[in-house]
Amino acid sequence: MKAWNPEGASLIKRGFAAAAVLTAAGLMLAAQERWHFARVDPLIFAFSIVLALLYVGGPRYRALPIPVHIFIGCILTSIVMFILGAPGWMTAAFPFVIFLLVMRSEWESMVHGGRTPKSTLRNDGEARISVSLADTHQVAKPATTKAQTFLRVLRHSLIAPWRARAWHSDSLQTAIRDQVAASERSHLGEIVVAIETRWSTDDIRLDMTPAQNARNRFSELGVWNTEHNNGVLIHITLAENAIDLIADRGIAERVDVSAWQAIADDLAAHCKRGAIQSGLLAAIDRVGELLSEHFPASGEDINPDERSNAPVLT
Amino acid sequence: MTRLQRLSANLFRAWWLAEQQFPQSVFDAIAECIGELEATHRGDVVFAVEARLGLEAVARGFTPRQRAENVFAELEVWDTEDNAGVLIYVLLAERAIEIVADRGIARRVPQARWDAICADTAAAFSRGEFKTGAVATIEAVSALLRELMPTVPGQRHHNELTDRPVLL
Numbered sequence: 001m002k003a004w005n006p007e008g009a010s011l012i013k014r015g016f017a018a019a020a021v022l023t024a025a026g027l028m029l030a031a032q033e034r035w036h037f038a039r040v041d042p043l044i045f046a047f048s049i050v051l052a053l054l055y056v057g058g059p060r061y062r063a064l065p066i067p068v069h070i071f072i073g074c075i076l077t078s079i080v081m082f083i084l085g086a087p088g089w090m091t092a093a094f095p096f097v098i099f100l101l102v103m104r105s106e107w108e109s110m111v112h113g114g115r116t117p118k119s120t121l122r123n124d125g126e127a128r129i130s131v132s133l134a135d136t137h138q139v140a141k142p143a144t145t146k147a148q149t150f151l152r153v154l155r156h157s158l159i160a161p162w163r164a165r166a167w168h169s170d171s172l173q174t175a176i177r178d179q180v181a182a183s184e185r186s187h188l189g190e191i192v193v194a195i196e197t198r199w200s201t202d203d204i205r206l207d208m209t210p211a212q213n214a215r216n217r218f219s220e221l222g223v224w225n226t227e228h229n230n231g232v233l234i235h236i237t238l239a240e241n242a243i244d245l246i247a248d249r250g251i252a253e254r255v256d257v258s259a260w261q262a263i264a265d266d267l268a269a270h271c272k273r274g275a276i277q278s279g280l281l282a283a284i285d286r287v288g289e290l291l292s293e294h295f296p297a298s299g300e301d302i303n304p305d306e307r308s309n310a311p312v313l314t
Numbered sequence: 315m316t317r318l319q320r321l322s323a324n325l326f327r328a329w330w331l332a333e334q335q336f337p338q339s340v341f342d343a344i345a346e347c348i349g350e351l352e353a354t355h356r357g358d359v360v361f362a363v364e365a366r367l368g369l370e371a372v373a374r375g376f377t378p379r380q381r382a383e384n385v386f387a388e389l390e391v392w393d394t395e396d397n398a399g400v401l402i403y404v405l406l407a408e409r410a411i412e413i414v415a416d417r418g419i420a421r422r423v424p425q426a427r428w429d430a431i432c433a434d435t436a437a438a439f440s441r442g443e444f445k446t447g448a449v450a451t452i453e454a455v456s457a458l459l460r461e462l463m464p465t466v467p468g469q470r471h472h473n474e475l476t477d478r479p480v481l482l
Contacts, residue, residue: 220384224392227417249395 048079074099149204156198160239164197167238172277173311179281180309183288188295188303189230189251191287192223193280193311198239210242218246226250226306230295232287234267234280243267245287254294263287317375320408324372328365328407332481335406336363340445341479347449348477356466357398357419357459358475359452360391364482366407378405382412385482392416394474398463400455404439404448411435413455422462431455 051072074095081091166172180191194217203213214235218224223231229250236243245260263286270279297303315323348359362385367376382403386392391399397418404411411432415423431454438447465471 219387219390219392222387224387229397 044079044082048076051076070099070102073102149207152204153201156204156239157201160198163238166276167195167197167236168313172280173313175277176280176284177310179284183284183291184303184305184309185297187288187292187297188228189232189288189291190223190226190303190305190307191284191291192221192231192233192307193284194221194233194235194314195311196235196237196239196314199237210237210240211244213237214242214244214246221307221312223307224248227304228295230291231307232291234283234287243271251291251294255290259290315408317372320372321369324366324369324407331406332363332365335444336404336448336479336481340448341481343445344448344452345478347452351452351456352473352477353471354465355398355456355459356396356463356471357400357456358391358394358473359455359459360389360399360401360475361448361452361479362389362401362403362482363479364403364405367405378403378408378410379412381405382414386414389475389480391475394418395472396463398459399475400459402448402451402455409436409439411439411451419459419462423458427458431458 077095077098078091081094086094176193180193183191196213196217199208199213208216214233214237217235218231218233221233223233223246225231226248229248231248232251233246234243235246243264245264247255247260263283266286267279267283270276270282344361348361352358364381364385367378367381371381382401385403386399386401389401391401391414393399394416397416399416400419401414402411403414413428413432415428431451434454435447435451438444438450441447
């Protein structure tokens with residue numbers, strides 16, 4: 001077995017060496033008959049002495065991996081508790097609790113080698129074109145306090161699902177799919193519509209803005225995965241009242257930001273009036289017009305339909 | 315590997331392995347190597363290490379290849395001007411090495427060359443030479459990129475992605 005790195009193990013070793021010393025002290029007390037010597041089985045006695053000597057004394061045993069240390073430490077702890085005359089359930093439960101506590105602090109180094117893994121939150125936030133709708137009802141600013149996060153969780157889990165029914169209707173989905181399919185016959189781009197009801201609590205705790213979240217969806221849905229880098233994601237977050245348009249670099253470098261802003265504002269105005277379907281269809285149409293202006297389908301150049309046309313509902 | 319073997323590998327193997335096989339010093343060496351070599355071509359190399367996959371994903375039949383493609387999206391390796399991002403993904407528990415290249419580079423390189431790079435890396439890793447193996451892989455991928463898309467003189471190449479290896 002490979003030797004363990006000494007720095008990482010030293011803290012745990014020290015902790016359990018203390019348990020071993022405690023055992024030795026208990027044994028000495030027991031030997032002087034100040035404690036309940038009669039209760040201690042001679043076999044357990046011998047076993048604990050051997051274990052403690054091996055553990056504290058032998059250098060080979062110090063090189064054991066951490067789970068072995070934890071196991072030995074737990075046995076020593078339960079022996080100490082047994083000698084101290086603790087109730088049976090406590091003798092059984094206490095080492096387990098210590099085990100969990102040690103493992104909790106050990107977890108990071110066990111899974112990731114002690115280094116913090118990359119978070120899914122990207123700070124740069126350099127979405128190429130991202131227009132968020134700032135004036136619908138209340139667009140959440142990045143929450144900073146725990147209370148704000150809590151309120152955000154409530155809003156995401158209570159209000160958003162209640163509002164989602166209008167957006168999840170079959171007729172709307174069919175209409176969007178047909179519109180996207182019709183639009184993609186006239187150009188080489190890809191349009192993806194994603195309607196997100198709420199974020200998971202873990203995502204909320206990452207403290208993202210809707211634009212950052214939309215960019216993550218852009219990655220996950222593979223809208224980037226097009227031949228001419230001309231995918232456009234229309235992303236709607238119901239819980240945040242946010243509309244985000246994200247265009248890949250192929251189309252973004254040819255179209256002015258104000259054009260995207262106009263599309264997003266128009267969609268927002270429609271949604272405020274309750275005309276969700278007509279607003280979405282108009283937005284798809286206008287994005288399609290931009291795409292067919294810069295990436296027209298011509299003759300044998302037929303759009304290979306790289307992304308699904310149906311809206312993505314989550 | 316059968317699904318049962320994959321499950322047991324992801325459950326039992328690779329505890330603490332990231333620290334043993336890819337300690338901070340190896341990460342530093344890889345970062346330095348990527349940083350140096352990216353000055354010679356227009357591509358972007360990202361190195362990612364993962365200890366294990368989630369058990370429920372493995373039970374669902376989620377392969378290291380699919381995971382590597384997800385990581386490609388998640389780390390935004392696609393986000394380069396010439397579509398020339400290359401992800402080298404190492405899954406320690408299953409001892410899997412996956413190379414995912416963006417379309418700008420993938421369509422110009424035959425599969426056999428990627429296979430050769432992967433085989434060399436696997437051989438070095440199985441000898442326990444993680445540092446030299448990783449650096450040699452990055453050198454091989456960079457040689458490929460230099461051959462296909464060298465830097466244009468006078469035009470400064472913008473380093474779009476991180477040089478530092480990513481621990482997932």
